[in-house]
Amino acid sequence: MNDSIQTDPAALWVVATPIGNLGDMSPRALDVLQQVKVVAAEDTRTSRRLFAERPAPEMISLHEHNESAQLDRLIERLSAGDSVALISDAGTPLVSDPGYRLVAAAHGAGIPVRTVPGPCAAIAALSVAGLPSDRFHFEGFLPARAGQRRTRLDNLADMDVTLIFYAPARDLPEILGDMSAAFGEDRLATLARELTKWHETVRRARLAELAGWVGSDPDQQRGEAVVVVAGNAAPGGPVRPRALLRELARELPPSRAAKVLARLTGMSRREAWALVEQNDS
């Protein structure tokens, strides 16, 4: 290794690992993981496979639910001169993964924080999406509850930069349907599923087409996915019915809200009422 960690003072190394294909493990990442005293890993059993036949270092589990509790222990080790590597189950730590508090605490304690960059599903998807990539917004996971998810999507509908979402593929039919409603059926998007794995799929199409395709093919609902959506080419365009309805529903009883919505948008009373019911769900 060019950059020997043995000569460094104790440091917290933030190390990216593969998002599926173990061949993407970089020699430098392996080197660092073998030289540090402690590896903080989300799931220590999952991470042992990175070492294959080689001896695995001491591992401490650090996940969403114990990060605060493990912090002091890891900062103590770092302060005592031990170097520590932080890895997650897949990809780059801190990207929709734990680690932020540990990194902040290391900075706070004056401990050097170093990076071993590598795979990240969001960036891998963006690089194959065929959508503008000079500016983008990483949204990560959407809320699981339908109402909250739709509100979040409505709030993103006017952004004029490419949007990146994480999703378990089993949720894609609902998510793509909601995106289609919030962003418009014709908005271009790319579904990047099972990247670097055997069933890697990358498909770029209009949102309504993607939603129909995924909905009719259960194989597309397996594994892990990133959805990359083109930004709004004409932000500040006509008011979207659902955003309008949310405002109306704050001020009016449901039947009045449906009536006013129908009048303002030109949709039928029946369509407006269906939206009101969805808004309540």
Ligand code: SAM
């Ligand atoms: N830290 C990781 C990274 O750098 O991408 C992300 C961790 S997040 C908990 C897991 C999500 O990342 C999955 O639900 C999926 O949205 C996305 N993801 C991870 N691996 C993927 C892959 N091989 N193909 C597509 N999406 C993937």
